[in-house]
Amino acid sequence: MKILSALQNREADAYSIAHEPIPSIDLMERAATKCFAWIQQNIGRNKSFKIFCGTGNNGGDGLVIARLMAGKNIKVEIYILRISPNQTDDFTANLKRLTKLKKVQINDITSVEDIPTILESDIVIDAIFGSGLSHPVMDGIAADLIKTINKSTALTVAIDIPSGLFGDDNTNNNGEIIHATHTLTFQFPKLAFMYGSNESYVGKWQLIPIGIHPTFIKDVITSNYYLELDDCRLLKTRNNFSHKGIYGHALLVCGSFGKMGAAVLSAKACISSGVGLLTVHTPQCGYNILQTAIPEAMCSIDTEQGVFSDNINISSYSAIGVGSGIGTDERTQRALKLLIQNSGNPLVFDADAINILAENKTWISFVPQGSIFTPHPKEFERLVGKSTNETERQQMQIAFSKKHGVYIVLKGANTCISTPTGVCYFNSTGNPGMATAGSGDVLTGILTALLAQGYAPLETCLIGVYVHGLAGDLAAKNFGFEATTASRIIEMLGKAFKKLYL
Numbered sequence: 001m002k003i004l005s006a007l008q009n010r011e012a013d014a015y016s017i018a019h020e021p022i023p024s025i026d027l028m029e030r031a032a033t034k035c036f037a038w039i040q041q042n043i044g045r046n047k048s049f050k051i052f053c054g055t056g057n058n059g060g061d062g063l064v065i066a067r068l069m070a071g072k073n074i075k076v077e078i079y080i081l082r083i084s085p086n087q088t089d090d091f092t093a094n095l096k097r098l099t100k101l102k103k104v105q106i107n108d109i110t111s112v113e114d115i116p117t118i119l120e121s122d123i124v125i126d127a128i129f130g131s132g133l134s135h136p137v138m139d140g141i142a143a144d145l146i147k148t149i150n151k152s153t154a155l156t157v158a159i160d161i162p163s164g165l166f167g168d169d170n171t172n173n174n175g176e177i178i179h180a181t182h183t184l185t186f187q188f189p190k191l192a193f194m195y196g197s198n199e200s201y202v203g204k205w206q207l208i209p210i211g212i213h214p215t216f217i218k219d220v221i222t223s224n225y226y227l228e229l230d231d232c233r234l235l236k237t238r239n240n241f242s243h244k245g246i247y248g249h250a251l252l253v254c255g256s257f258g259k260m261g262a263a264v265l266s267a268k269a270c271i272s273s274g275v276g277l278l279t280v281h282t283p284q285c286g287y288n289i290l291q292t293a294i295p296e297a298m299c300s301i302d303t304e305q306g307v308f309s310d311n312i313n314i315s316s317y318s319a320i321g322v323g324s325g326i327g328t329d330e331r332t333q334r335a336l337k338l339l340i341q342n343s344g345n346p347l348v349f350d351a352d353a354i355n356i357l358a359e360n361k362t363w364i365s366f367v368p369q370g371s372i373f374t375p376h377p378k379e380f381e382r383l384v385g386k387s388t389n390e391t392e393r394q395q396m397q398i399a400f401s402k403k404h405g406v407y408i409v410l411k412g413a414n415t416c417i418s419t420p421t422g423v424c425y426f427n428s429t430g431n432p433g434m435a436t437a438g439s440g441d442v443l444t445g446i447l448t449a450l451l452a453q454g455y456a457p458l459e460t461c462l463i464g465v466y467v468h469g470l471a472g473d474l475a476a477k478n479f480g481f482e483a484t485t486a487s488r489i490i491e492m493l494g495k496a497f498k499k500l501y502l
Contacts, residue, residue, distance in 0.1 A: 001188070001189065001225060001226040001227075001228055001231075002188060002217065002220060002222045002224070002225060002226075003188060003189050003190070003191050003194070003222060003224035003225060003226055003426070004188045004220065004222055005167065005168050005191070005222075006131045006132060006166070006167040006168055006190075008220060008222070009131055009167070009186070009187075009188060010131075010132065011216075011220075012187065012188070012212045012213075012216050012217075012220070013027060013212070015212075015213055015215075015216040016211070016212050016213040016216065019213050019215065019216075020211075020213055024089075024090055025060075025089075025090045025093050025094070027210065027211075028057065028060050028061060028064060028090050028094070029064055030210055030211060031061060031186055031208065031210040032060075032061045032062075032064030032065050032068070032159075033064070033068065034208045034209070034210060035061065035065055035159060035184045035208055036064075036065050036068040036069065038184055038206060038208065039065070039123075039125075039157060039184075040072075042182075043123060043155070043157070045069075045072060045074045047074075047075070047121075047122075047123045048075045048076075048077075048119070048121060048122050048123065049066075049069060049074065049075065049076040049077070049122070049123045049124075049125060050076075050077050050079065050116065050118060050122050050123070050124050050125070050154075051063075051065060051066045051069075051076060051077070051078050051079070051124075051125040051127060052079050052081065052109075052124065052125065052126060052127065052128050052145065052149070053066075053078065053079070053080050053081065053091075053127045053128065054080075054081050054083075054127065054128040054129050054130075054163075055080065055081070055082070055084060055086065055087035055088070055091055056087070056088050056091060056129070056130060056132065057088050057090055057091065057130060057132075058127050058128065058129060058130030058132075058159060058160060058163075059080065059081075059087075059091050059127050059128065060088060060090045060091040060093075060094045061127050061130075061159050061160070062078075062125055062127025062159060063078070063091065063094040063095055063097075063098050063127075064094055065125060065127070065159070066078045066098060066104065067094070067097060067098050067101065067104075070098075070101050070103065070104045071101075076104070077105065077107065077116070078098070078104065078105070078106045078107065079107045079108075079109050079114075079115075079116060080095075080106065080107070080108050080109065081109045081128055081141065081142060081145060082108050082109060082110045083140065083141055083142055109141060109145060110141070111141065112141060112144050115141075115144060115145055115148050118148065118149065118152035118154050119152075119154065120152070120153045120154060121154075122152070122154040123154060123155050123156075123157065124149055124152070124154045124155070124156040124157070125156075125157050125159065126149065126156055126157065126158040126159060126162060126163050126178045126180060127159045127163075128142065128145070128146070128163035128178075129142075129161075129163040129164060130159075130160050130161060131160060131161045131166075131167040131190065133163075133164070133165075133166060134166075135175075136164070136172070136173045136174055136175025136176075137163070137164045137175040137176045137177070138174075138175045138176070142176075143175065143176040146163060146164055146176040146177065146178055147176055149178060149179075150176075150178065150179045155181045155182075156178060156179065156180045156181050156182075156203075157180065157181065157182045157183075157184060158178055158180035158182070158183040158184070158202075158203075159184055160183075160184065160185055160186050161183065161185060161190060161192075162177055162178035162179070162180045162183060162201045162202060162203075163177070163178045164176050164177035164178055164201075165177045165178070165192055165198065165201050165202070166192060167190040167191065167192055168190070168191050168192065169191075169192075169391045170192055170195075170197075170198065170389075170391070171388075171389050171391050171392070177201045178201065179200055179201055179203070180201060180202060180203040181203045181204070182203050182204050182205070182206060183202045183203055183204070183205040183206070184205075184206050184208050185205055185206070185207060185208065186208055186210050187207070187208070187209055187210050187212045188207075188212075189205070189207065189226045191224055193205050194224075194226075194414045194416070194426045195390040195391070196390065196412065196413055196414075197389065197390055199413075223422055223423050223424060224423075224424050224426070225423070225424070225425045225426070226425075226426050226428055227417075227425045227426060227427045227428055227429075227462060227465070227466055228428050229466070229499065229500070231425075231462060231466075232462050232463050232466040232467070232500055233500050233501075233502055234455070234459050234462065234463055234500075235463070235497070235500050235501065236453070236454075236455075243276075244276035244277055245276055245277075246276060247274060247275055247276030247277075247452070247453050248275055248276050248277070248318040248319060248449075248451075248452030248453045248454065249275075249276060249277040249278075249279065249316060249317050249318050249452065250270055250275045250277070250278050250279070250317065250318065250319050250320070250321065250448045250449055250451075250452035251278075251279050251280075251281060251300075251312075251314060251317040251319070251320045251321070251448075252266055252267055252270060252278065252279070252280045252281070252320075252321045252322075252324070252444075252445065252448060253280075253281045253308055253312070253320065253321070253322040253323075253326065253339065254266050254267070254280065254281075254282065254321070254322070254323065254324035254325050254326060254441075254444075255280075255282040255283065255286045255290075255308075255324070255325045255326065256283055256285075256286075256306055256307050256308065256325055256326050256327040256329070256332070257283065257285050257305070257306030257307070259325030259326075259327065260282070260285070260286045260289045260290070260325065261325070261438065262324040262325025262351070262438065262441045263280060263282055263286055263289075263290065263324060263325055263441075264289065264290065264293045264294060265324070265438045265441040265442055265445070265486050265487070265490065266321065266324040266325075266350075266441040266442065266444050266445040266448075267280050267290065267293075267294045267297050267445060268293075268294055268442075268445065268487075268490050269441070269442040269443075269444075269445030269446050269449070269489075269490050269493065270297075270321070270445035270446070270448050270449040271294065271296045271297060271445075271449075272445075272449075272490055272493045272494065273445065273446045273449035273450060273464075273467075273493060273497070274449055274450070274453055274497070275448075275449035275452050275453060276452075276453075277298070278296065278297045278298065278449075279297065279298045279299070279300050279317070280294070280297050280298070280299055280300065281299075281300040281301075281302065281308065281310070281312055282299060282300070282301065282302065282308075283301075283302045283304050283305060283306050283307055283308060283309075284301055284302060284303075284304065284305045284306075285305055285306050286299075287299055287301050300312065304331065307326070307327055307329045307331055307332050308326045308327075308331075308332045308335050308336075309329075309331035309332060309334070309335050310335060311335065311338045311339075311342075312335075312339060314339070314342060314343060317452075318345075318451075318452045318453075318454070319345065319346075319347075319348070319448050319449075319451035319452035320339070320343060320345075320347045320348070320448070321347070321348035321350065321444050321445065321447065321448030321451075322336065322339060322347060322348070322349060322350070322353045323348075323349055323350035323351040323352050323353025323354060323444065324350050324351050324352075324440075324441040324444050324445075325351065325352070325441070326351070326352045326353065327352055328352050328355055328356055328359070332352070332356070333356050333359075333360065336353060336356050336357075336363075337360070337363055337366075340363060340366045340367055340368075341366050343368055344368060345368055345370075346368050346369070346370035346371040346372065346451060346457050347367070347368060347371045347372070348371070348372045348374065348444055348447045348448045348451060349367075349371060349372065349373045349374065350373075350374045350440060350441070350443075350444040351379070351440065351441070351444075354373060354374075354375050354379045354382070354383055355379060355382060357383060358379070358382035358383040359382075364404055365404075367404060367406060369405040369406070369420070370405065370406065370407070370420075370456075370457040371406045371407070371457075372406065372407045372409060372447055372451070372457060372460065372461060373406060373407070373408050373409065374409045374411060374440060374443055374444060374447065375408070375409075375410060375411065376410075376411045376412065376440065377393075377410070377411075377412060380393070380397070380408070380410055383400075384396050384397065384400050393410075394416065394418075394424065397410055397416065397418045397424075398418050398422050398424065400418075401418040401419055401420050401422070402420055402421070402422050404420075405420045406420065407419055407420070407457050407458070407461050409443070409447075409461055409464075409465060411440060411443070413430065413432075414426040414427055414428075414430075415427040415430065415465050415469070417461045417462070417465060419458060419461075425461070425462060425465075427465050427466060427469050428466075428469075429465075429466055429468075429469025429470040429472070429473055430468070430469030430472050430473065431469075431472055431473055431476045431481065431484070432481050433472065433475065433476040433479075433480070433481035433482070433483075433484030434469070434472040434476075434484060434489065436484060436485055436486060437486065438485070438486030438487070439468075439472070439486050439489060441486065442468060442471075442486050442489050442490055443464065443465070443468045446464045446467060446468055446493070447460055447461070447464040450463055450464050463500070466500075467493065467496045467497060467500065468489070468496075470492075470496040470499060471489045471490070471492040471493045471495070471496040472484060472489050472492075474492040474495055474496060475488040475489050475491070475492045478492075
């Protein structure tokens, strides 16, 4: 699914109005009606609603919702923030429609004294400012109103976007912003929703399709996508005469003394992700552990007792994943450099492999094009540098991918995949229960297995990240967030992959 800028969202409306064709006021009616239906279904009608409207089109959406509520005899109070004499034509038309319902009281807010008391039992509908807002809400009545709403304990539903939040870059936005419980956003997600720093404003967001013209959706160009199930239905068909040699021979270089759990988790995930053969290169201390824990995997044993140090013969492997639990010993650093220099095909870099490269940045130039890095935010910071906010961090991520021709899988909520072409994909699966030891090792195993089977690096990232998060969602559903472990994520990989079948 495409993520559009605030400007592109306005262009989407304009294109649909011109080419459906549909009057703008009818498009507003359609969007607000969908919001009203969601509110009825998910919040109920036996509530007291306070709807706060600006005088732009976002306020017009709020007026339509108010009229629909009044038509269903739902208790609703309307408050219009009057900070400007200007109002859009569609707002004016819907205000006239609403005033015809004599039982509806419409209140103007022109001063702080006009701001009503908000009860805990109230449901607040925020339709003050939309995605067209271009400056922070720093002071005045608008800021006071947002502060009052935020101080209340009422459930708050934002229409399209929380008032005060910019849809794209909030780097310089230090104004007042609504803290919504739910955000009902129109047709496309906003880039701002992908950043953790905005979670307290957005709450849980829900996409509301409003019938934007399909030609516009198909043709509009964007560099940001929201990764969904249909985007990941890329699995290759297996025929009846398949054999293990068809599905690749993966090599995982992982584990060290005290960190063999990382090797076990990565190997189990790899085996559970469709690879034909798996060899795990490990220090001598890991031999008995791996042979016992993962009988499906073969072992390549290092000459060192506790660390990875060998110059491995990699000629027989179709994909290599390196880093889970290997540590940063000097011998391991030298061995990693040789592994990179000897590899002509993309590798998967995780954990300590990333940390080693962060300490030896000149080696990055040896990394094969199309390789995949899977850092968490701190590892990313060591590798690429510090950023002051998530917008800057994404720009740095894109720049690194383009400069070195690699894929960065920046792990976290809405894991962001950046590509060598500068395109980013934000993942829709995953949950807080996956913030647990070993979860990243599982992802490394999945990605290495997919790459070994002949999936292109981009396909590998899309499928691997989505399936990893989906398996985590299935584990959380069964066990809860607190008991979602890396092992339980692996247990759910089969069910997760099955959901990708056409």
